[in-house]
Amino acid sequence: MTDDWAGSRDLHVEVAARGRRRAGLERALRDAIRAGRLHAGERLPSTRALSRDLGVARGTVADAYGQLAAEGYLTTSQGAPTRVASTPAARQGRLAPAARPNEPRFDLRPGLPDVSSFPRRAWLRALRSALATAPDSALGISDPRGRPELRQALATYLGRARGVLADPAAIVVCTGYIQALGLVARALKTTGRPVIAMEDPCLELHRNIVESAGIEVLPLPVDEGGARPEVPDGAGAVVLTPAHQYPLGGTLAPERRTALVRWARETGGVLVEDDYDGEFRYDRQPVGALQGLDPARVVYAGTASKALVPGLRLAWLVLPADLIEPVVDVKRLADYHSAVLDQLVLADLIGSGGFDRHVRRMRNRYRARRDRLLAMLADRAPYGRPLGVAAGLHLVLELPDGAPSEAELVERGARRSVALGSLAAHWHGSGPRREGLVIGYGRPPEHAFGASLAALSDVVAVAEDRQP
Ligand SMILES: Cc1ncc(COP(=O)(O)O)c(C=O)c1O
Secondary structure, eight states, X not given: OOOOGGGOOOOOOOOOSSSOHHHHHHHHHHHHHHTTSSOTTOBOOOHHHHHHXXXXXXXXXXXXXXXXXXXXXXXXXXXXXXXEOOSHHHHTTOOOOOOOOOOOSEEEOTTOOOGGGOOHHXXXXXXXXXXXXXXXXXXXXXXXXXXXXXXXXXXXXXXXXXXXXXXXXXXXEESHHHHHHHHHHHHHHHTTOOEEEEEESOOHHHHHHHHHTTOEEEEEEEETTEEOSOOOTTOSEEEEOOSSOTTTOOOOOHHHHHHHHHHHHHXXXXXXXXXXXXXXXXXXXXXXXXXXXXXXXXXXXXXXXXTSOGGGOOEEEEOOHHHHHHHHHHHHHHHSSOOHHHHHHHHHHHHHTHHHHHHHHHHHHHHHHHHHHHHHHHHHOTTSEEESOSBSSEEEEEOOTXXXXXXXXXXXXXXXXXXXXXXXXXXXSSSOOOOEEXXXXXXXXXXXXXXXXXXXXXXXXXXXXXXX
């Protein structure tokens, strides 16, 4: 007798060992379908496989399947596998499916790169090469800091492309900057720094992450020259976006970089540098990392979320020597280490030059998009003031007095299925709050950018008759 492996699959049903097995099996299957444990379309084991697993006669299983098919819970037909039906009987008692969020047609919110441009072929090549060469031991449990292959590749790349002084031993690979920031916050707390200054404005989520580590967050005002260097009393660390302030878009002025490093040296403070889009500077060479000025006082954080895609959840910290152990301790407790396969692939992609090629191609695309966006805004929204340097994947259109409010424009966008960000949620201090749209020009797929820009131009042109 041949074993039917095609029909073998695990199915958890509890059938009483005694009594009427067929009725028990029917009830167990019916309950599982009604409760939603077995989903519509799910394939059930063959009668032979299930009878063997449950230790009952094959005819008993066939009878139970037949009965449930008659009741509308299952679909059976000769030669085809038995499946859970998607009829009302099968859906009865199930939770209502989650409502699909209303996706905007034109999504110009900040936060995402053009994910449709992910270099799939290059990634696949790197995956094959990484799998072919990785030792078996790489698939076991690794160092909490991450795979040595990736830490070595990052150390070389960051030194060359971002001016970071990185020893592979000081690098910790994390599950996105989200995790990296949480780990650093916890490590700062355990090393006696329970108060941290964060740029005002900055991402609300990032403040929440730091606060959830039990840390008090103080606002550090920002202007066109980036964060102001007057660190509030009591703060033991400062979180910064020096290359391209998020969201306002300035670059930290050279004298402020020096002043902040001086503050850190004099007080034993720590600067946390979030270099989230440092690869994308369009008017000249990217500004080198702050970390290069004093690797003993600056925590450098980079991410694959903009240069590649955020779904990878890959980011990296380069740590001052005295923070390596505290961060590794919390990383070990969080998830021991980040998933290894993607680390090996990224290491291969960086080593082969594929990562640089992708970044350079995307830099050209994003630069062209930013130029088109600025030209459109000058024409259709002359009441607004674009802020920030030529960098990154987003731009703030400041709305001075007399211009339409950010709420008004966001609402008008929503009515036309154009999703936009605004500055509102980014403020956390008591200082003056500026109004502005945050436009993520990186997000649409390349082929849809023109249409997205045209839709945005209709939204912002609303105020032509209301120009100051
Ligand atoms: C200011 C800022 N920092 C960091 C990140 C990267 O976060 P993650 O690596 O968790 O995707 C982003 C992404 O949107 C960001 O906007």
